[in-house]
Amino acid sequence: MTQDAVIMRAVNKYYGGFHALVDIDLTVRRGERIVICGPSGSGKSTLIRTINQLEAIQSGTIIVDGVELTAWGDNVAKVRQDVGMVFQNFNLFPHMTVLENCVLSPMKTRKIPRAEAEATARHYLERVRIPEQADKYPAQLSGGQQQRVAIARALCMKPRIMLFDEPTSALDPEMVKEVLDTMIDLAREGMTMLCVTHEMDFARAVADRVIFMDKGVIVEQGAPDEFFGSPRNERLRNFLGQIA
Amino acid sequence: MIREFSSADVTFIVLAVRWTLILSAIAFAGGALGGLLVALARTSASKVLRRASAGFIQVFQGTPLLMQLFLVYFGLAVIGLPIDPLLAAAVALTLHASAYLGEIWRGSIEAVPSGQTEAATALALSYPHRMRHVVLPQAMRIATAPTVGFLVQLIKGTSLASIIGFTELTRAGQIINNATFKPFLVFGTVAALYFILCWPLSLMARRLEARMRLAVTR
Numbered sequence: 293m294t295q296d297a298v299i300m301r302a303v304n305k306y307y308g309g310f311h312a313l314v315d316i317d318l319t320v321r322r323g324e325r326i327v328i329c330g331p332s333g334s335g336k337s338t339l340i341r342t343i344n345q346l347e348a349i350q351s352g353t354i355i356v357d358g359v360e361l362t363a364w365g366d367n368v369a370k371v372r373q374d375v376g377m378v379f380q381n382f383n384l385f386p387h388m389t390v391l392e393n394c395v396l397s398p399m400k401t402r403k404i405p406r407a408e409a410e411a412t413a414r415h416y417l418e419r420v421r422i423p424e425q426a427d428k429y430p431a432q433l434s435g436g437q438q439q440r441v442a443i444a445r446a447l448c449m450k451p452r453i454m455l456f457d458e459p460t461s462a463l464d465p466e467m468v469k470e471v472l473d474t475m476i477d478l479a480r481e482g483m484t485m486l487c488v489t490h491e492m493d494f495a496r497a498v499a500d501r502v503i504f505m506d507k508g509v510i511v512e513q514g515a516p517d518e519f520f521g522s523p524r525n526e527r528l529r530n531f532l533g534q535i536a
Numbered sequence: 537m538i539r540e541f542s543s544a545d546v547t548f549i550v551l552a553v554r555w556t557l558i559l560s561a562i563a564f565a566g567g568a569l570g571g572l573l574v575a576l577a578r579t580s581a582s583k584v585l586r587r588a589s590a591g592f593i594q595v596f597q598g599t600p601l602l603m604q605l606f607l608v609y610f611g612l613a614v615i616g617l618p619i620d621p622l623l624a625a626a627v628a629l630t631l632h633a634s635a636y637l638g639e640i641w642r643g644s645i646e647a648v649p650s651g652q653t654e655a656a657t658a659l660a661l662s663y664p665h666r667m668r669h670v671v672l673p674q675a676m677r678i679a680t681a682p683t684v685g686f687l688v689q690l691i692k693g694t695s696l697a698s699i700i701g702f703t704e705l706t707r708a709g710q711i712i713n714n715a716t717f718k719p720f721l722v723f724g725t726v727a728a729l730y731f732i733l734c735w736p737l738s739l740m741a742r743r744l745e746a747r748m749r750l751a752v753t754r
């Protein structure tokens with residue numbers, strides 16, 4: 293299939309009277325790795341949360357993997373099976389073991405038998421390098437381990453697109469690398485990724501395109517070289533100066 | 537004719553405890569079902585459901601339980617059902633419990649961090665699956681202590697059913713007192729029986745609450 297992974301056309305999102313996303317146009321190719329950065333409140337989270345419709349939009353079109361997100365029908369349910377998401381605060385289910393976290397949706401939503409779902413879960417826990425934690429509860433793990441479980445849990449649904457919303461911001465510095473390494477592995481395997489992050493080394497290493505947002509608008513975008521090497525926009529230059 | 541307060545009278549009162557327990561059990565079971573529906577409606581995405589359930593809660597929390605009992609008792613006749621004190625008390629207490637448990641459980645559901653629902657939604661879990669496997673198990677732990685606390689209120693509340701003529705513990709006491717006129721002895725016995733029913737539950741509620749606090753601060 294050659295279709296694009298995500299197409300957003302003239303997307304507008306309001307929170308009450310507040311205009312959070314302004315005429316967003318964005319096309320993400322299959323296998324493309326995109327990093328989104330920008331100041332706090334610029335709409336980065338809102339942008340990626342419209343892709344699996346954690347946030348509904350007020351106007352415009354979003355097409356994910358050829359399926360248009362519509363308010364009616366079961367398109368949204370279909371798209372959510374195809375789109376994995378990792379949150380800043382991990383959001384693991386605290387009353388379930390790591391393994392139970394990983395098999396819940398495959399079993400309930402995809403109707404996969406337990407044995408198969410557990411085999412898949414163990415496979416992905418292996419890949420994020422914590423197979424030995426399968427029977428622990430989230431509270432027994434470090435932040436970095438919890439976030440890797442969250443990544444494995446999302447992968448267990450076999451998504452074609454992964455969304456990351458500041459996956460390393462809540463972590464102690466010494467744990468950032470283990471999570472970024474996991475994400476880099478995923479990028480190398482060709483996963484389509486949209487990552488909100490301020491880890492610019494990560495952006496340089498894996499991003500095909502970096503996007504800068506401000507006040508709900510995509511202000512500038514480009515390949516990492518030109519994005520960091522010769523930023524045209526003044527606000528982007530200020531921003532890069534601040535986080536460097 | 538006033539007679540002595542005998543052991544047969546004590547037996548009569550003690551046996552009436554079963555009606556207090558039966559009425560409490562019916563109201564609690566019915567209230568649990570009703571309360572779950574009310575709590576889900578209160579936290580749903582539908583404005584109509586939220587409004588309707590909020591109205592239901594306000595009506596039943598804002599009026600005396602005794603008036604609710606009267607209205608149901610006389611209301612049964614209006615809709616052509618036989619006037620039956622047990623039925624009337626069971627219906628009124630069930631509605632009452634639905635409102636209170638609904639409100640307790642709404643709070644518990646809302647106390648589960650929104651990130652839990654978001655993560656479950658992002659994993660493509662449907663609303664019933666999200667509720668059943670992710671939100672409600674966590675809400676239940678928060679709700680246990682106040683729910684047991686309400687059960688104590690409910691057991692004591694069943695005493696009002698005596699006024700519409702249902703022979704549970706309190707009315708059994710009234711009947712014996714009318715015959716023996718030993719109010720302190722009779723109602724002392726009745727009160728002691730309520731205490732025996734409620735005190736272990738109160739204790740349990742307090743223990744659960746302490747354990748919850750520990751779990752939260754851990």
Ligand SMILES: Nc1ncnc2c1ncn2[C@@H]1O[C@H](COP(=O)(O)OP(=O)(O)OP(=O)(O)O)[C@@H](O)[C@H]1O
Nearest residue numbers: 307308310312330331332333334335336337338339
């Ligand atoms: N549920 C909401 N209700 C009202 N306003 C909201 C809501 N969520 C976000 N906003 C507002 O929308 C704007 C964009 O929010 P968003 O979370 O997308 O920003 P962000 O770029 O992710 O910021 P941060 O770096 O702080 O995470 C902010 O001004 C925020 O206050």
Ligand SMILES: [Mg+2]
Nearest residue numbers: 336337338457
């Ligand atoms: Mg954000």
